[in-house]
Amino acid sequence: NAGVTQTPKFRVLKTGQSMTLLCAQDMNHEYMYWYRQDPGMGLRLIHYSVGEGTTAKGEVPDGYNVSRLKKQNFLLGLESAAPSQTSVYFCASSYQTQDRVNTEAFFGQGTRLTVV
Amino acid sequence: GDSVTQMEGPVTLSEEAFLTINCTYTATGYPSLFWYVQYPGEGLQLLLKATKADDKGSNKGFEATYRKETTSFHLEKGSVQVSDSAVYFCALSDRYSGYSTLTFGKGTMLLVSP
Numbered sequence: 001n002a003g004v005t006q007t008p009k010f011r012v013l014k015t016g017q018s019m020t021l022l023c024a025q026d027m028n029h030e031y032m033y034w035y036r037q038d039p040g041m042g043l044r045l046i047h048y049s050v051g052e053g054t055t056a057k058g059e060v061p062d063g064y065n066v067s068r069l070k071k072q073n074f075l076l077g078l079e080s081a082a083p084s085q086t087s088v089y090f091c092a093s094s095y096q097t098q099d100r101v102n103t104e105a106f107f108g109q110g111t112r113l114t115v116v
Numbered sequence: 117g118d119s120v121t122q123m124e125g126p127v128t129l130s131e132e133a134f135l136t137i138n139c140t141y142t143a144t145g146y147p148s149l150f151w152y153v154q155y156p157g158e159g160l161q162l163l164l165k166a167t168k169a170d171d172k173g174s175n176k177g178f179e180a181t182y183r184k185e186t187t188s189f190h191l192e193k194g195s196v197q198v199s200d201s202a203v204y205f206c207a208l209s210d211r212y213s214g215y216s217t218l219t220f221g222k223g224t225m226l227l228v229s230p
Contacts, residue, residue: 004159033217033218040222041222042221042222042223043218043220044220045217045218048217090159090160092160092218101148101167102148102209102210104148104150104162104165105209106162107152107159108159109158109159110158
């Protein structure tokens, strides 16, 4: 049971380079999220999606774009990487129960990105 | 907006000591509350949850009770082990909104020595 899978696990970028982080979930969850984790800051929401073809901004969206072309995949793009984007990135997914209660989120293992 | 405040760490304990990590929250709606654990180099795993007032979540010897009157969800364990060393995050989610984004505290590192 794979759950939430993130690729790659590690990456080093030069300032100005672009890249895409891939998140895939096999639990048929409607909701997917990208968070970044920085020391002393907890986890901060970058973007999220409430269904295939929809995306929305979170707390810290600047410098990132996302796409959800397929229900199981949620892509996070950095068009022009900056050192301030050095972080650990986590993807997560969740769903609502039949009586519309939001469930907990299931997390991937993270992508450690360094921008030099 | 929603927010979560948890005690700063690190919390340093000896094996078999009693653990409390405080967590308080502010929410505009009716939140569900969670504790997540993150072991070194890994993602976050759900430790326990509570979805309504007075519910007690429990797992692996950890417990937390949803206290609406004090807006708190403190994590406790009667006897910690070295293997409990990790970072613990308190989080909330609006229970009935059309989507479910988690709001996290900043995390509390627990270090348990033999």
